[in-house]
Amino acid sequence: MYILGISCYYHDASAALLKDGKIVAAAQEERFTRKKHDTSFPINSINYCLKSQNISVRNIDYIGFYEKPIIKFERVLSQHLDMFPLSFKTFLSSTPSWLNEKLRVIKKIKKSLKYNKDVLFIEHHLAHAASFLISPFKKAAIVTIDGVGEWTTTTYGVGNEEEIKLIKEIKFPHSLGLLYSTLTAYLGFSVNNSEYKVMGLSAYGEMDKNKNPYYQKLKKIIDVREDGSYKLDMSYFVYHYADRMPSKKLCGLLDGPVRKNEEITKRYKDIAAAVQLIYEEVLFKILNYVYKETKQENLILSGGCALNSVANGKIVKNTKFKRIWSQPDPGDGGTSIGVASYIYNTILNNKRNYVLSNPYLGPKFTAEQIKDFLDRNKIKYSEFKDEKEIVKKVANLIYKNNVVGWFFDGMEWGPRALGARSILSNPCNPKMQDVLNLKVKHREKFRPFAPVVCEDDALKYFECDNPIPEPTDFMLMVYPIKKQWQKKIPAVTHVDGSGRLQTIRKEQNHLYYNLIKEFGKISGIPILINTSFNIRGEPIVCTPFDAYKCMMGTGIDYLIMNKFLIKREENQKHMWDSEKNARD
């Protein structure tokens, strides 16, 4: 039985294919269209999913969509009605897309795919919560927090075998996700994209609640109850009727207008720290209340806010939950997997038979395909005999401070590069952060680079929870780096001594695992810098062409694709200027 899950028209469109309860293919549309956070109907992702199994749409038994469009439209209309006449501008700009696209999902699916069966619609937060069905837990508490679904912004409930029950909710316009996004917009970053920058910036601000002047100020805009439920003072926001987020009153509260291109001063850093502090405070209150209500020791965290890896790394210490799990893409992109699993396990009553532990669900390319690409384009390369040779050579290149593009296996599912489309380099070199920024990433200096470490070495270098939570494999947890190692791996040590680490297990990706171990043998420290294979503002590379193009336009020294090593210097034809293309 094949089930196709689809998510689109808001942000991070994606498709996922389930075969007899197991996810066999999944990808975000942005990787194919090369448009970051692409919202459009994910026709390329769907085609990839079908092609990967050599099937056509006739073989699909069910298609599921990640929300109930009419309920969402009801919420949008309610916003226009409640905020009349202030909502006039957004009514004019948003209504055509609702009439032409978002309310015609069935027609679009049937016409684009020539599909003639029914489409199933699952509530948005249920599609988030359904990540429970691909988790290792048989029973767990479930918490979903995001910007907004149909009406819901926060829910909690319980998962038990194939059943999910969402018990309570907080409704729009009160949203922890939109509070964070509003402050993201205030700090001059793009919404639904750069929230992680605020998270990174927060470490530079004052994290002591008593000393941070903006913490008390921001507390005024949210009323939090002891059970973690909350309401926002909407006079500080305009997102419920305008295409902006902070109101003039919020700008007044924060001592100045929305940041445009000004330098990031201490004030902005303190504001970032304050919103992170408030987010964590509310999150832990919610989780402690949910623990009390559900009496479960396992937690499923989902929704876009589950990408807040700084807060995630503190959950076990600050709550009574013993184990936590999130899927690699807990945001809207991940709902295509959620809806497909919900149809198979819950609606159709099939036993769970799959745990998502391997995130390499995207397109993969064989050695023959890559060789064909290289030969056709007259690209100079050398070929390795076996995996041992690859590991030795690449570890040496990284040790000698080269920046290496690493292209193997199926593309990662989710927003993080996890060792299939990664740029790897030496974390022991104190200048490596600048080198990477100068050569490749062109990103803000305050943003840290992430370390990758083999799972069996993680506790030696990082103050992780023990046992190490599985989401660490998907780069969803930030932990402090042990003090004695911080100076030895300066390129991945953030200003507060933390690192957003990825742990890798041999059974997930043995070549990547062996590479890190080999680097450890040479350098004494089995840790690498792992950053996504893209330049700022571009989606992560998908095909060999994307990877080669990215290398040639940047300062990546070597590109390893399967058993082929390409040296940039030997291929001097610049295909693009990455500096010119870098953008948010």
Add this chain to the structure above:
Amino acid sequence: MKYFKIFFGAVKNGFKKFGENIALIINSILLSVVYILGIGLTAIISKICGKSFLDRKISGKEKTYWNNLNLKKQPVEKYYRQF
């Protein structure tokens, strides 16, 4: 022949853009009418009747802001609906 193709291509694109602009203007006029008559009148009547569509107020008296949801498995027919 090549120049003809370029010329007619440009003309076609020009007409397309012109058409898009006309559609935008007509859409805006129609939507403005809908907004004022549909949304506006409903909003005014609702405000007179004391009905609000968004729960924006903080009373401070409520012990909790959690709302009951009770969302669980339903008969399969309900999932065919977009609402």
